[in-house]
Amino acid sequence: MNRITKSDHSFDHYIIDLLNATDDELNEIAKTLGLGLSLQELRFIRDHYLIKEKKATDIELQTYDQTYSEHCSHKTFKGFVNTPEGTINGLLKSYIKKETDEINAPWCYSVFEDNAGIVDLSYEIAVAIKVETHNHPSAIEPFGGAATGLGGVIRDILGVWANPIACTDVLCFGPLNYPYNKLPEGVKHPSYLFNGVIDGIGSYGNSIGIPTVNGATVFDEDYTGNVVVYAGCIGVLRKEEYVKEVKKGDYVVLAGGKTGLDGIHGVTFASAELTKESETTSRPAVQVGNPIEEEKLKRAIKQISEERLGSGITDIGGGGISCGVCETADKYNLGVQIDLDKIPLKAAKMAPWEIWISESQERMLLAVPPKNLEKVIQIFKDEQTDATAIGRYDDSGLAKLFYHEVKIAEIDLKSLFEPPKTTRISAWIPPKFVEPELDVPTDLGLILKKMLASYNIASKEKVVRRYDHEVKGQTVVKPLQGWNAGPNNAAVLKPLEDSLIGVVVSSGLNPRFGKIDPYWMAASSIDEAYRNNIAVGGRRIALLDNFTWGNPEYPDRMGSLVEACKACYEIGKTYEAPFISGKDSLYNESPLGPVAPTLLITALGIIPDITTAVTMDLKKPGSSLYIIGETKTELGGSEYYNLYGYLGNLVPKVDAQNAINSYKKLTTAIDSKLVLSCHDLSDGGLGVALAETSFTGGLGIKINLEKVPVSEEMRLDYLLFSESNSRLLVEVSDNNAQQFEKIMQGTKYSKIGTVTSEPQLEILYLNKKILREPLNELIKAWKTPLEGPR
């Protein structure tokens, strides 16, 4: 029997009879309407309509489809996971949020609630932060995908009434020299994606005038088929402007760009695997960004929040108007009535359901009390953008949609926001890789230069300079340090004119570790983000988690996800760094296989006085150089093994208790103004960190390698290139050395050498010279690979 019938109305409007529909029929309906709903969800909806004794309409089912999608409802993170050790009731609840709840930090202002995580900056001011993924669209159309990804996350910040002050981006590509003939059909070349993504982020961020201040660029074979694009945004807001009091009778105001056929079914697309047809079939889901439209929105929203004219706000992202409107209504226990005819359209011919779920960019949704409506609309007009009242909130608990004066949908909001829970199966089997047996190289200097020239370590100037990181005049510690443009550990921003308080942003990710062990990968990422933040003087750190994983319906992908979540709970808790926001992007699979499990940790710290911030460049000849932390034979997933084509097994672990102990002391030393420079040890270990700090400051180094604290006797190459966590290089002026050592007592640290005025890096081992390289050669090796014309 045909369960879908067209209504008598002149426009696209279908009635769907779900009564007693069989599984096959349900699947058939989903297929006809292009829905991504699972059978379990379809049955749930069918039963809901049975109880209500009514027929469904196409637009109603489309609404369920949007709301239940992985992208909007996070069903994997909220659902059940059956593991060999038992059932987990929600990864989010059992690990991530649990960590936050148990830490219970009083400075967390609003977490895991709104569009962004919000923490205190001062008594009156708060900082909001959000990081998003935009992988699938960027794989299809790198420029537009990345640009609209950034545009979307900026709207998340606008969506908590905050004023955006900075952006971040973390990008993962296949190797730029990947052979063309090995690319499967439909997969674009890494260098095409690289240029497109960077131009897209740059063009959007620069045009809207928000500096992009921190990020990372990673290259690995496993990203060839699945490019990863994370975009983040940070904003500040006065707490009293954080208005959330939508009431019955308030208007639903849609502001910004017009609604078009672009971006329809973006959500379902983002929650599905990429195939070779994605390029053509997914086309409407990829969009062209218009940063100037968003710039206008930003100005208007700032004024509206300053004058407290709105009662609520949210961005329009995944799921389009349907999600924004229904979520708001449900959040305030209200109902809503929308007149779809009022929505300004780009395209002449759009079906009502298309208008309702279109994800056209640069739109925001405001709730406005009747007395302020006129004023709000005028503010948008003055910025040369549109705002329209498209409906009103009521207390019905229903979303009622009208089109050409016909009621075309009546959706029970409760059923929409309490979807059936999914159950996933997890089974993590640790892989075994070859632990290489390498000869000890004779020329360590040559190896160091090769390490510096590897894509993952080499200078990312070509990326960073494409982004304006100075606009707004608040960037106190910049991504690139000084005239030699060394890699700073974190960015420091000074967002308030009348205060010296600063915001510190850093990030950590270690995808190669994740191929070996997702638990220690996550632990390492947390440690890296945290120690980068500490290194410049940050503290009171909040974390964001962004998971990019393969298809969670495979038990092994799910298993590694569980491992990573466990580490988030355990390591994060020991660091007392609460998670305040995050996002997951699953189903990153391509004809080349799943994406490397990639957890990005973003750390947001504060620094009470930006004038005490520490950069990574050496400052003064004659000062002492210290290493903090212990070096271990942990080269699994290291750049050094990678140089020889190996992955290895011995992945770096994290001794969280000891790490946090030394970090706290380092902060004390920084606050006592004892620290001249500080650089974190990460990719390429000690050797690379020494080279970077040295050529950035234009000063030499002489160290004795035997002074480095080790867990066991180590080969010199391993000692130099091991990527053990929780280590930092610290420069202390000679006359402060004693005081510094006193503070660091009780931690693993050691003075390993001195800063010299000779422009060279000299490493001795038991008085034997094992490496001596002029700084200009090191910097050349580091800068060359990603420099030059594009």
Place this chain on the structure above:
Amino acid sequence: MKRQDIRVLLMRAPGTNCDLEALRAFRDLEVTAELIHSQKLFKTKNLDDYNIIFFPGGFSYGDYVRSGAIWAKEMEYRIGKELKAFVEKGKPVIGVCNGFQVLVETGFLPAFNGKSIEPEAALGNNTHGYQCRWIRMKKVNKGNCRMLSEIREGTIIQNPVAHGEGRFILPPTNLVKLLEKLYENDQVVFKYCKEDGSPANEDWPINPNGALDDIAGICNPEGNVLGLMPHPERAYYGHLMPTWTSTGLKKYGDGYQFFESIIKYTEKNF
């Protein structure tokens, strides 16, 4: 006139985005500075209330067509007469980055023989694409640009640049003659230079965009309209300088003298 009576008009359009730094600088110097949407001015047309007009950087109208072009033409059409009258009174008009582009597109710069109808110069695509980096520029103006007379000739200033279209160029058919004229009129104000002040010789990245003869900023023959690509407003405070953690922190950075000079000049002469 008294400092607190000085009124600065900062204009903005959709996509202007370096306005708040500039506003902050003027306010720090204790003058009255107002940031106004150009649409509003198109209605009131009252430029006469102001002593200084400042066009901030950004991407006005997305820099579509050409950087600054759309805003420039719109302005010319709507308040062209009023702007021209303002300039002819000798009052300072300054454009930074996108503002410079606007002044070139409206014909207020270089304005060899008064405001031109069509642009006489262009800010073309950078030789190395969009770049955000710190540069050094030297003040080479011999005194014609009186609003900067507080900055000694030969002073080297560190400022950031951030643009994709900022390569100063003149028409190829008449290049040599026009360049000569630019120097003859003492219209060249800032040139990109090396650390020791020697010429960049169009070498990238010392000259970050490939500008003709390393020109970073120019003024009109009368000296009261000034445009430059680098951003003094982003180097206003000491903690914004690129090496403050190693060279020591001062309250103000290299951009301070730029704004201070303009204000002092206005104080003395109006």
Place this chain on the structure above:
Amino acid sequence: MEIFLKFICLDIQELKTSTWFVIFMRFKAFVYVTLKSGYSDPEGETTANALTGLGYNVVSVRSSKAYEVIFEASDESNAEYLINEMCRRLLTNPTKDDYRIELSEL
């Protein structure tokens, strides 16, 4: 060809003072804007390098912008006049740009 009957003034400057019936026609113009020779074209060079890097024997690439403008004018010569004016006033900067127009009636 379509013919549009519109309330419109002949002189845009007089918009506020006078309106009367005029028969207007619709035109389509392709405008190609290229950098004058003598200027280096960074985008073109980058593209040429990239194509060479992909293994093609590329001698040179010049990049340009193009606009398809659909507009109204009273007749063909008026249309030609208007589109040239648009080019000079907005679409090009004569210092650096050359342009070429392909005009057709719709």
Place this chain on the structure above:
Amino acid sequence: MEIFLKFICLDIQELKTSTWFVIFMRFKAFVYVTLKSGYSDPEGETTANALTGLGYNVVSVRSSKAYEVIFEASDESNAEYLINEMCRRLLTNPTKDDYRIELSEL
């Protein structure tokens, strides 16, 4: 028409293994890249608004890019093949762009 005598390989993939004499010809291709319909074109819209603001009766503007590529190929059909490949691999994104090629021998 010019004829070029060059050391060159026929198959770019084999660049490293084999080289021999081939007669090559030079071609010029104009490539026009336009956004597929259905995509919004902020540049075109902004330009149209600006032109309207200057007093023209502009109905719409679509912005696009164009490249003039001068390259070498063994014959016309090879040239056509190569320029199409360049378009697909670098100059356009088939997802969102349409393109049109005008090829001529030099």
